[in-house]
Amino acid sequence: MINLQDVTLTFPDGDSRLIAVDDVSLTAPDGKVTGITGPSGSGKSSLLAVAATLIRPDTGHVWIDDVDAAALTPTQAAALRREQIGIVFQQPNLLPSLTAREQLLVMAELGDRGRRHRMTVHRRADDLLDAVGLTAHAHKRPGQLSGGQRQRIAIARALVHAPSALLVDEPTSALDHQRGSDIMGLIHRLTHERGTATMLITHDLAHADALDTVTTINDGRASHSDTVLA
């Protein structure tokens, strides 16, 4: 479960500070896709960065299961990310020198978790490649894959270490409607199958049927009228 409590994030803006996230509290439960929507510049991505422990909020708590990520040092936050958090970026952000399968295996190499962990990740990588329908493309590099295929690999990479929280940033922004719909459906299915607490940022609700709830952000503040869509 992802639980944000009274989170406020500001950035320096000349002599004053710009409020990016203003006292936001929300919960993304396990096995559900929690959509965060809102216009450009509303603070959606800042909220995701806070939830992903990539930036520490000025005030508030960020609970990933029972760990308050807002209180962690950068080193501890990195460890939390490689063990408990999966991130799907707006762009696939795949490493050009790695094959599709290696994009997943790299998750076992980010820390010092040992041989058993590595073997587990290797096994899950094959399962996930199958789950995203890319087993036949396992040995291709990013340049040999389509945009949709790359985003599928990015989703598989985010799940290969079995995180409890999945944070997804505008996964369909670079895809056409059909491919976007496929990706959203894949995220929805994997979230429900694996019981992951998924927080998904999107600026349009064309694929809203893949979201379980939606919270709207405006000027850094969350509306309190979460809508249950499915």
Next chain:
Amino acid sequence: MFVAWRDLRHARGRFVLIASVVALITVLVGFLAGLTGGLAAQNVSAVLALPGDRLVLQQPAEGRPSFSTSAIDQTIEQAWRTAPGVQRATPIGIVQGRAAAAPSPTAVPVAFFGLPHGSSASPVADLAPAGDDEVGLSAQAAIDLDVGVGDSVAVGDGTYRVAAIGADLWYSHTPAVVLTPTSWAEVDRNLGGDGLPTVLAVAGSPAWDSVAAATHTSVNTPLLSLTALETFQSEIGSLALMIAMLFGVSALVVGAFFTVWTMQRAGDIAVLKALGASTGSLIRDALGQSLVVLAAGIGLGLAVVVGVGMAIDGALPFLLSPLTTLLPALVMTVLGLAGGAFALRTVTSADPLTALGSIR
């Protein structure tokens, strides 16, 4: 090293290029080091092969002691010989001149050493003949004169029978020829000298500095006494400076390559950090990659140096030894890694936040 190995495989052209540059620098350093070693051996191998723990040279009233001007008289010799702690003091004469294989009129440059037969065990002393009408030749002297044991060698007006041929010993780029002290003094006087020995080889453990001060002499280990050989200082100093500059170039080239390479990968590094990579694992990756490139380049360069060094054995003054191959390779590896470490700033400062929303 997971990503590092795959980067090496994926961008092999770039890595082969930088490894080739490292190999080329290794070849240059290796050749210079081998040449320096070879020239040094041709300069000082006979001095380093003198008997005794320390060498005593005359301390001039002004300036530094020099093999070319030093003269050890009876007073100095006696003072050292009788100093407490001295086990043995062997006067040795050194002078450069020419010798010819009798009756050939063609003379070749050689260095005459004069020391008593059986005075002590050392490569030079081993060549000291028993009779005043005999000489001992170093290996190259025998080759240059084209003589063997029993043949005759002409030096000035005298003729000497070759009693022994021994190690490859050199002094100031001339091969060593060893005479008895009496014969050497005669040769030295014929060459315009005073017939006094040049250096005193002392064995034992006397109060070195106080005896030296009392006798107006300078005392040093054989290695440190090489600074009294002017040609050695200037020659080796120049070559050592070139080697040092090549070491600097090597560190700079490797550092520049990996800095540019790592900056190009800054986006990937930010992604890896966002995914949870520890800074330690990224640093290990980067340094491991540098080490692989350095090992490949230096290994290749070293193989070329050893191969060519063996091929030109004897044709050039080239010394092939761990000191002229493995040591420079080790220094290059350390300096290369230091250069590669400059790139680590990009790794440590990469902001994982940039992975969010980045257009790549």
